[in-house]
Amino acid sequence: MDNVRVLIVDDSSVMRKIVERSLRQAGINLGQVFEAGNGAEALALLKKERVDLIFCDINMPVMDGLELLRQLRGVENAKEARVVMITTEGGETHVSRALEAGAAGYMRKPFTADQVKEHVLPLLG
């Protein structure tokens, strides 16, 4: 898939930059990259923009990643988007909650560009 439109949701701007860089290093052809600092900002952005891929942290202020996942079901611009959780929370409970809520993938921080490639490329067909 070319010109992938991606939304990166993390309260750390450093982490958002690292995720974008890792996606490019993984050879993913990025179109537009959107950023949000929490789930509420992500929902506001998705009212205006359609995306193909969402990378989302779990622990964030205002609205966390799991709540964002639940609310994404009603968002037209995210209907086709694949959501990958990218978080320090690696426990089975968090993983299963995220997958049940609709996440297509789950990655633990810290991560390498190779791990990003391994998790993301299959989702993009």
Add this chain to the structure above:
Amino acid sequence: MREVFDQMLRSRVRPMQGPCAADQFDTTAMIGLTGQVSGMMTLRCSAKAAILMSSKMLGVDVSAAEPHMYDALGEICNMIAGGFKSRLGGIRDSTTVSLPRVTGGTDFAALGPAGRIQVNLLFEGFPFSVSIEPQS
């Protein structure tokens, strides 16, 4: 912890021999733990070390990295706390990690119950410490 520095900063950390002089640390990241395991995890270093950590994480010059130093240090502390939590076995899911907070300066004292576990390390020649003060 090594995994965090290896994978995110492409840098090796090694144990520091001897004690760390705490007054050289003017940048502190803290994360709280609550639940079956509760307490505080703290990462302390100098501002110069924090800027270099930010530079390594972002892959940019130190001058470009300086505005992001607190964010970077908070994320490193966050990942170290996450790694610690992942090793708690069956009780990890009942332990919650807070959002990180970073403080600049030395004119404060973090008071808590006794029993701190601290490791002193070197990152690119700069000393830093990671400690955990369990309350339970």
